[in-house]
Amino acid sequence: MNIARIETFLVPPRWLFVRIETDDGLVGWGEPIVEGRAEAVASVVATFAERLVGADAGRIEDHWQVMTKGGFYRGGPVLSSAVAGIDQALWDLKGKALGVPVYELLGGPVRDKVRVYSWIGGDTVQALTEEALRAKENGFDAVKCNAAAQLEHIDSPAVVHRIVDQFAELRGAVGDDFDFALDFHGRFSTAMTRRLLPLLEPLLPLFVEEPVLPEFSRDLARITASTSIPIATGERLFSRGDFRDVLPTGIAVAQPDLSHAGGISEVRRIAAMAEAYDVAIAPHCPLGPIALASSLQVDFATPNFLIQExxxxIHYNEGNDLLDYLVDPSVFAFTDGYVRRPTAPGLGVEVDEAAVRKAARDPHRWRNDVWRRRDGAFAEW
Structure with a gap:
């Protein structure tokens, strides 16, 4: 089962898919993407293909080692994401070749269903509350939303109180049998985070995500020690090495992204590291169907899993949504806030190749916004 062909596809709304075909006709799919930098990742995939074409597709770990360490310069989101997508596709091929889901190759399932949450948004408290209640009506028992838009380094009391009042109203609307998580998105300075977290504690959010930028991860110990709110982080950490100094800081939830952090191979190892620190795993995944399918395979085989994004x-999915490139969307049927364990071999999904090829004829050029503060200076998006 040697690799015969590797192709990438830029498809809307903002995704990149990789297709790996073997000489005996098997096809595996992955999702290597850095949102807003998809073209750069596709170029790295093409570079890796120079070594991979003709190689044994079943040697997943060996390929992972060579891709991540075979060049003098290592790491970073673009390289790690290219590795991640190829790794997903190789696991997909291995499962299909053996006729089993990937989670069976990771030690077998430890659960029958996986809890998922829904993204909500809104420019007003009313809109946010309406979306949360709609998610509740649709069977979800957890949602996540951004805590704020652009902020000053230390913003006014009015801004702080507005944030707290907004989520107090949300808690009152959804009740205590419903979870919401707040994504700080790295928009808050360490000072703003420490000011706000104590005021949010009575609302008991499921977790606060990325309270500071990844370059300030060494400050997380001060933040976790200052609040009872579970702290989550990790979407912009790309390896075990990146998580090594973060896991001992007292975070409650690690959020590696299966399309950024080296794929199934590396996230499985990050999850095992996290378990040693009593840290749960909630894979980051505001992406496409292959990334979600890969995440679920890890979720079903991981004891310290918490919840799946x-x-x-989601607001990013303009024009195309999560289910558009699947032959059978029912594999992602969310019932009472859970998704059942897939049973098909490999990643458990069948990609609609014709739809992918058609969409890739008009490749997206998605870029994230650039925000400014009141004085015109750059603000974190």
Whole structure:
């Protein structure tokens, strides 16, 4: 089972897929992407293909080692994401070749269903509350939303109180049998985070995500020690090495991204590291169907899994949504806030190749916004 062909596809709304075909006709799919830098990742995939074409597709770990360490310069989001997508596709091929889901190759399932949450948004408290209640009506028992838009380094009391009042109203609307998580998105300075977290504690959010930028991860110990709110981080950490100094800081939830952090191979290892620190895993995944399918395979085989992000209906998905490139979308049927364990071999999904090829004829050029503060200086997006 040697690799015969590797192709990439830029498809809307903002995704990159990789297709790996073997000489005996098997096809595996992966999702290597850095949002807003998809073209750069596709170039790295093409570079890796120079070594991979003709090689044994079943040697997943050996390929992972060579891709991540075979060049003098290592790491970073673009390289790690290219590795991640190829790794997903190789696991997909291995499972299909053996006729089993990937989670069976990771030691077998430890659960029958995986809890998922829905993204909500809104420019007003009313809109946010309406979306949360709609998610509740649709069977979800957890949502996540951004805590704020652009902020000053230390913002006014009015801004702080507005944030707290907004989520107090949300808690009152959804009740205590419903979870919401707040994504700080790295928009808060360490000072703003420490000011706000104590005021949010009575609302008992499921977690606060990325309270500071990844370059300030060494400050997380001060933040976790100052609040009872579970702290989550990790979407912009790309390896075990990146997580090594973060896991002992007292975080409650690690959020590696299966399309950024080296794929199934590396996230599985990050999860095992996290378990030693009593840290749960909640894979980051506001992306496409292959990234979600890969995440679920890890979720089903990981004892310290908490909850899974998924992108159905997320604000980024303009024009195309999570289920558009699947032959059978029912594999992602969310019932009472859970998704059942897939049983098909490999990643458990069948990609609609014709739809992918058609969409890739008009490749996206998605870029994230650039925000400015009141004085015109750059603000974190």
């Amino acid at each position: 998924q992108s159905l209906g």
